[in-house]
Amino acid sequence: MAELTIDGRKVEVPPGTNLIEAARKLAIEIPYYCYHPALAPVGSCRMCQVEILDAGKPPRVTIACRTEATNGLNVSTTGKDCVAARAATLEFLLANHPLDCPICDKAGECDLQNFTYRHGNGVGRFSEPKRDKLKHEPIGDHILLDQERCILCTRCVRFMGEYAKSPSLVVAGRGDRNVIAIFPGEPIHSNYEGNLADICPVGALTLKEFRFKSRVWDLDTEESVCTGCDRNCSILLETKRNRLLRVRPRVNLAVNGHFMCDKGRFGLLEAYNPQGREELGFVKGARVPAAQAAAALASTLTAERGKWLVILSARLTAEELLLAKSVLAPLARQLAYVPTSATDGDGILYTGRAAANEEALERLGIAPLAEEAATKLLAEPATSGLLAFDATLAARLLAGAKGKRLALVDVVRDRAADAAAAPLAAEIFVPGTLASEKDGTFINFDGVLQRARRAQRWPQGTVAETALLQEIAAAAKQELTAFARKPDLTFALLEALGQPGATLAQIPEDGLRLAPALEAAKA
């Protein structure tokens, strides 16, 4: 470890740590633009200037991002030379900046704004005509480029090359004609485009999906987990009046680092603002309140004990799966899940397996059942129907077992890609909830259990899955006292997974790494 002094305070960091990160450990802000913890430092924005104090020598101004912490180094972030240097850099960056903050999406979370307040001069002396450059120019499926707002930190250029492995952005021109640009006629084509809006420290790269939707300070932000694939990237869900407006990655070095993919980012934006959502239940074709549908399901399962095939879904939280296993296994002909078929991942974050919580299903010992086998089982005369938690899968299974009854718990009654096809005729439909509408945990393919916080409210009258399962248990005269005595369901879940000791509130922000599941237990 290297022990150094920053602003008179001692800090220990691993040798090689740069001064920005060392200062961060002391909660001392060294402002920066071109530096990004996930990218190689270039040292060109000149915002992170600090002073190195060496006894007997005048203070030496240098950049923190490319200065490594060494034993005995004495650093000042408040010396007059470095304070003046940072203010000068800001004055330069602001000289040609359009200052259109009132109509800029980035306002409120803009590093140019923030650092100007904290490190700037407070007055502008630039009285020349400002440069004209391209504005709101689409450069990909999701990103618009505003070259006038750009401060040329080149994070975006380096991100596309270093991280997204798709070097599609360049600095074109020279000197004050420098601009960020795509190659002519070759827009960005990448699964990581959305990250550009996050890493851009100013409002130069904005998301089409978020433009002019909200001021950022009006957003409600909750920590959550992406359910787009079984990597379960740590994310933030940002809503306004219960509508999900933006999805952003949150730093979790154990899971996703600093970024997330577009399949997740824009997939969730659609999934959590679902089209055609049903708020009422259905029983035998008649629209009924959700509670009545729930009661119908409870009584059917109880009356026809041992006759329904129950297929659980990886969209449910681990707690819901635990409860479902406990309540439904004694009532079902068989309780199982259909493993999601894997497609190719992208070699970066996206795994290609759209099965957010399949690891939980596996670890809870719920039986995997191939789609074919499930259809066969459903078609058997001894099976009277299918209880499914996913409309898409239900449609596929029923297609091979015509005439079987269906009970469905999902947010929509049908998710058929083919609108002309006959709608899924569920005998009982109980409107379900979205993963974003409840507190719970997800376990990724790597065994990291993370908490997703409730970011949206479910529609009034909804009988959420947990309540539905409790109602079924009550109808079946099951005792749930084993759970009732625990602090919460998460505590019970961790016990069931063989790693007791934490409640939902005690799950760390970056998750809990579970011990590898025993192969025997998995099988």
Place this chain on the structure above:
Amino acid sequence: MKTYLSNEFARRDPLLLVEAQAKGRYQQAKRVFTSLTPEQVVDEVKNAGLRGRGGAWFPTGIKWSFMPKELKGPSYLVINADEGEPGTFKDRQIMEKDPHLLLEGIMIGSFAIRAQTAFLYIRGEYLTAHDALATAIAELEAAGILGDSAFGSGRPMRIVLHRGAGAYICGEETALLNSLEGRRGEPRPKPPFPAVWGAFGRPTSVNNVETLANVPAILERGAAWFKTMGTAQAPGHLLFGVSGAVERPGCYELPLGTTARELVEKHAGGVKGGKKMRAFIPGGASTGFLPPDRLDVPMDPESLRKEGTMLGTGGIIVIPEGIEIVDAARVFSRFFRHETCGQCSPCREGSAWSDQVIGRFQNGEGRAEDFALLEDIMRGSKQRTICVFPEAFAGPLGSAIKHFRSELTQVSAQRAVGRAATEGTALHG
């Protein structure tokens, strides 16, 4: 006075290999390759006190001694022939008239740093020089001097000629390396220095054309001879360029420490048309303006540093009476604004902003507070960027303010009157 750099400069066509060999050329390179060690060559150059003629005046032998002695993989000599400093045209003379003088220096330099490949990066606009070098390299290859066994020493030697694409910044050695590799010509942050991480990530020494052209003579006549010329700290001759308003502009080989007055008045024939001198630039655009009362300062790095400027490339530009300093300064501020690579915020914005501000003085709109603004722009960018480009654009700007401040104000005020008159604005009443 006996010259050793410019003997062939009066020629029309470049000296050919057979002619060069008849004059005893390549004997030193042959001696080096067949009977000396790299250490002996480095020591001789170090003892001679040869310093880099590209403008930084760093001791060449010491630079070479930074190169690793034990090598796993290749190392390179890169020749900076991207001569772009306004007022500078000395390397061009060598390459156009006497390419073999440079090429022999390259061979010896490569040997000294254990490099078997040299990359000669030549300014894109230097077509004549490029063609002369291409021919000369082909001659050497045909003669078996360059190739798998230079001078039968068993040691391979190869020179790759590479044309730049016309950017001033590529004369900065690490920007040159990036450009050579096919990247944007932007200076690299240092450390690592080229001796550790240079061309294609290999140990590299970057040397200027004229510097290498000095090497064969040093090997031939010895360090002691070399030190008899020039000053104690900067021995040898320099190819001084004199341009601007003089009777005989040109490239003059004289010992370091020769005064600007001798160069301008004796060799270049004085200010054109017998006019008075308003100012002169001692060593290329970035060294800025000096008033005529500094003409007796010796032209060597140390003497000019004491004047608050630099020797740079030794390219003198003479500005006569009748040319306003503000106009001359604007020419340079436009040039530097155009040529900054733009990666560092202070340089990109500072070079453009200062150009706009000096433009105000030029257009009769200069304000008293603009001097402080210009000073702040320079203070905010000098020593605050990856390379020393801000020092370059601050050269003409800072010296114009330092030596010609009242003239700037006066010219701006005069032109304000002119503007008002042409715009029909009433000045009084």
